[in-house]
Amino acid sequence: MRIGVARLWHEANSFSVCETTLAQFQAREWCRGEAAAGLYRGTATEAGGALSWADARGDVELVFSRCASAAPAGPVDQAVLDCITREIAEDPALEGIDGLYLSLHGACIGTVDPDPETTLVAALRARFPDLPIAASFDMHACIAPELVERLDAATVYRTYPHVDMAEAAIDALDMLATIIDGKRKTRVLLRVIDKILPSFNMRTDGPGPMRDIETEAQTGGVATSADAPILAAYPFASFAYADVPQANAGVLVTCEDESRGTALAEHVVRAMQANQARFQPDLPTAEALLASRPWAAGERVAILEPSDNPLSGGIGDTPGLFAAALEAELPEGCVFAFFCDPETVAKAHEAGVGATLDLSLGGRLDAWFGTPLRVEAEVLCLTDGRFRNEDAMERGMPVDLGRTALLRVARLRVIVTTGCQSPNDAAYFRLHGIDIDHVPLLLAKAKNHFRAAFGSRFDVIRSCETLGPAMADVSRLPFRAVSRERFNLKNQRDT
Template sequence: MAFPLTFNQRIQIKSQKNRLQNVCFGLPMQKRICFGAVMKIAVARFWYEANSFSPFTVGMAEFRAREWLRGDAVGSAFRGTATEIGGALEWADARPEVELVFSRCASAPPGGPVKQELLDEIVAEIAGDPLFHDVDGIYLSLHGASLGTESLASEEEIVCRLRACYPETPIVASFDMHACPTQRMVAALNGAAVYRTYPHIDMAETAVIALELLAQNITGEIRSSVLMQRINKILPSFGMRTAPGAPMTEVVHIANEQVSAFDGVFAVCPFASFAYADTPAANAGVLVTYAERSAAERAAAAVCRKMVSLRKKFTPKLRAASEVLQSRPWDGGKRIAILEPSDNPLSGGGGDTPGLFKAALDMGVPEGSVFAFFNDSALVARAAESGLNSQLDVALGGQLDRRFGAPVAISVYVEKLTMGRFVNAGPMEAGRPTELGPTVLLRSGPLRIIVTSAAQSPNDINYFTLHGINLEHVPVLLAKAKNHFMAALGPIFDRVIQVDTLGPAMANTYALPFQHVPVERFDLS
């Protein structure tokens, strides 16, 4: 049975339908390999990003609402989705010689640290799963920036415990661009792949890279290790979109060049780290999968030099929310999206800070504008009890945490109630179900306000369709979002502006009480 390897030196995506057939970076083209028997690969997943300054910790309810699966249920949930597991399933479907078996697959929306008892349960279940006893290789889908209420390196614990149990079994992992990998974890891997796009629309492709590396290690075509080199800096994500001319795009380009420049180097994957994870491992750098150590060191050094040379371009330059709103950027009929990244749930925000909302009330916005969103399950329940078209006096924001501002008192009308369920249209995580919990759409003067029962970034068109909102007719959208917003919703607006407010993911990291990250890592001067 022929084993087709699909990598050259860059990504080519011709259409959403055939994206996986056209992933072309990361691994040099090798000769086709023939297998005489089934290749059995075990898959486990722990995908969580923790903001140390989030107003809440995360428990089982958040994981069950998003992803708490194992066995055959994993394939049923993920087939056809633009996710790592979706990519793994499509990769295996094209190869009759490959069998995937699934251990625990768990993820939750970003937030605060995971409750330690639950984190210990997840680590123990994956690391001690007898499923791994009779497999040829292990693929781990890891975000790379999880934290517990006590532990600071749970992914390291998973990988190292598996390596101790299975010293000869190839283990490969995929990571988010904002991972915080440790040297001990990296030393236990045979290969690593990292998202190359931000917004992260290449999750499925990243899994394919990891699985191709794993397959080559299983068959003995290569026997690889992973090298990590870091720059003692954390690159803020505000300006990290991989758009043409952007600094991260240049870094990814240099990384891709190293694969063709050096024999014995199979994948070169830069990562920026996560600026709100208070862990010693928060530190940008590069992961190189290699067979030739000296070549890997040279490749890593080239990428790190590029990161250091471009560091100043990653410095966020955001204007205050009140200043932006006072300038009335919508004048002349322009349709504007104003983003509040300091409370972006995909950076660990809680959907609770009042800064942008208060500025909008103080400065005024055009009729038909929308604010998305506040996370307040108690208010949703109160609105549901009051009923459609009822009037309520409410306090918005500052319900979970008043460090970043006091609640804003306002009178509203209840316009729409929903159960908060939709399927992502994509491109990011296309086909994946999303649970907001029960929601309410409120109206106050010219502004409609979405209130949810869970903190989920408003990055998908169906988030708004659920609430009867056609974004084509919205003059100003105020959203607790960041760069991922651009994948689906950026093209809808004439201009997208990120503004600065107080919050757990604010631009001024110096104002946050870090304990484990040296302050010099935030100095990009």
């Protein structure tokens, strides 16, 4: 069995001023063929899962076309997307394959095309009208009906933090192989709830609404044996900062029997509607949270600033939490992670360890979220920004932050990077000579994925609200294509 593999993974925040270019893809994942197999083997990623699945079967050859992934940011340069689409859709290496697996995010946006993933799948379906095609998606996908109707099977991450990327690929490939082996005829059903579920209260590593919805979704199970009918339901929440018409939460059901698939989809939709109000965020301001001094009892505390979380399309530049920290009475040994500021990193490298610099931090990209802060900083450490993830999420994947610097500003050790990526792995801090297990207070531009590595390392993890491209109060963001009603999460019985 020969199965083609291609990947387009990017989550675009419509309110980020940082356009995604080819350089961002090349810095994260830009590979094909044997180079792709070498990069992904042994990693906790979709492609890593595909490789382990093929190895376990022993009767499968994977053919890697273009695999492209960039860290979440603003919309992608359209020329880059057009290049990726052509390269995959016209790839001669895909001739003669028995099926195709696509690793997609579902929330990619181009500077011109608002739905490039549908464009890609449409081009592939035009080339391969009868080929079985399966895809996996992020939980925060924005999935259009035009995309779904061109697929034969689909999966979505079931965990948040997303520690089941490999499993999402394996489940998709199990269904794809069953379709190929048994010449089965399946279809993918899409049902939406006309709401967008914000991700602040969406964790599945403990009690919560998304965990309850996932339990309901798995009522029908996933059948992959040769004689069992395929029936699999995967809810998705959409992405709250994608200003595109297809932004809508719902469920994907892959089925052979449409009546059974429809019944399961409607069951999951009812569960989502019943739980939607539980997703409404209610975060304290940074000033109020710091003023409460949650570390006062001696507990180790992490305070997160999700409004500027890079994995939600944050820009690593908003000054809200940092400004509040400079005014607070912090304990010794605190760490602030991070600012993305290539110019400051360059100045620190030029000056060297031990130098003292007068700097402006934050507010350099978009003054609407706050103005720069003048500080005096001592250069503590300089790095090349390279490490390999060691914790649960994307374990084994190499990371390149570009050159970085660790500065001391008042009582804070401040990490400043060239690239904009979330501080979600212990190796990120070890790179800078920081033992995260001995930090009394960490201030981080991060969100729920942070907990995959640090959920058991801190006694208290709290989030605060500041101005930023991924703030909880979406009413302050200038949506045009998405109705405000999709953010009204009151249950009917509450209205």
